[in-house]
Amino acid sequence: MIYTVTFNPALDYVMQVGNITAGRVNRSRSETIFYGGKGINVSAVLAQLGIPSAALGFIAGFTGDELEKGVRAMGVEPGFVRLKNGLTRINVKLHTSEDTEINASGPDIDDDALEEFFRRTDSIADGDTVVIAGSVPKSLPADIYVRLLERLSDRKIRIAADAEGELLTNILRFRPFVIKPNIHELSAIFGAGITDNEGVRHYAAKLREMGARNVLVSMGGDGAFLLDENGGSHFRAAFAGVPKNTVGSGDSMLAGFLAGAEKDYEHALLLGSACGAATAFSEGLASRGDIERILKMSV
Ligand SMILES: Nc1ncnc2c1ncn2[C@@H]1O[C@H](COP(=O)(O)OP(=O)(O)OP(=O)(O)O)[C@@H](O)[C@H]1O
Ligand SMILES: [Mg+2]
Structure with missing residues (x-):
């Protein structure tokens, strides 16, 4: 449960x-x-x-x-x-x-x-x-x-x-099994100005050294990065679409990650990104139909 x-x-x-x-x-x-x-x-x-x-x-x-x-x-x-x-x-x-x-x-x-x-x-x-x-x-x-x-x-x-x-x-x-800071929160934790993917990877690795098993860093319309518990790095660009209300995108991504991690971490990042985008592209939170429609864009 x-x-x-x-x-x-x-x-x-x-x-x-x-x-x-x-x-x-x-x-x-x-x-x-x-x-x-x-x-x-x-x-x-x-x-x-x-x-x-x-x-x-x-x-x-x-x-x-x-x-x-x-x-x-x-x-x-x-x-x-x-x-x-x-x-x-x-x-x-x-x-x-x-x-x-x-x-x-x-x-x-x-x-x-x-x-x-x-x-x-x-x-x-x-x-x-x-x-x-x-x-x-x-x-x-x-x-x-x-x-x-x-x-x-x-x-x-x-x-x-x-x-x-x-x-x-x-x-x-x-x-923790997974933590999901966004890039601004990650920067603030280390007092660092993170400007590129290498910086994201560097500071995500620090959080992993401090105890997190999977570190998922969300970057709004710039996509997301996952440093998984086996040390694997995964970047995923954001799905294309018109944002309407991005509040709750991060929460939606976490839900998608947890659901997707039942299979593997690449899939967890994919499903997390689709849920985040489905929320960003709608007034409220991601619906099942929106998530399915967005996932079809990735194949
Ligand atoms: N404009 C967008 N276009 C496409 N995908 C988006 C957009 N905004 C967010 N997403 C997806 O949702 C994920 C999470 O978004 P974001 O980084 O804004 O989370 P957050 O800042 O924690 O949001 P919140 O705290 O409001 O829930 C992103 O990594 C991305 O995959
Ligand atoms: Mg958030």
Whole structure:
């Protein structure tokens, strides 16, 4: 089973607005709600690929009820801890000529709820995969990922991680199966200006030396690089197409990688790239049909 963790999920309220004038009443042309959060994105794309997963994290209030319903409708098993107080966030995304986003802070997570979250992870067993993705909300201890992985370290679990800076480097000692920094995150970790493929390979190798088994570096429209656990280097150019909304491309790539790694790493990079592109080329996340259509372009 694959478990994804989203500590601070959100309903993303996306409004298409022509122009915004501050201090005036502005009108939106259309609105859509997406069920957001990096772990949930991974689960959603896995579901499109026919792979079951469970989404862990915290929800609260009526927005939390809606989020749980939405996640279930995606074909993902919700395993959220329900908080007694507060509201699951609604993030407002205003699409105009220039996009503006207002991200809410989200509910407080108390010690009882955190304990309940850890208790639920006790059912994660040998051979399962745990996906940890995204930042840690203020109301949780900053070392929550490390605490989680320490608690799981008595089992043979595959860890997939997509996080920035020390959140990522602090967990390398747990030998994650795959990590997926984008090129900017990779540069920031080493304080380096990475400008070419050789640089990407060089710094990916450092992360592998630090403990990661597979290092997948995404480079947006410039494609992706994989340094696999056997030391093999694979570059793949991005699929050609018109990007509409690239948010979640990285999460989609991670889902595709996990699905594809069942076969081999070349295939994992191919399927990851197709899922990333399918998300980039659509308003929401990759659908099964989009992924299949894009994969046909590669043969
Ligand atoms: N414009 C694009 N055209 C084609 N493929 C793309 C495009 N943008 C992203 N992709 C595919 O998706 C992968 C992941 O994208 P990207 O590097 O933007 O991830 P990211 O920065 O982690 O995104 P996020 O954190 O928003 O999920 C890329 O390596 C590429 O294969
Ligand atoms: Mg990312």
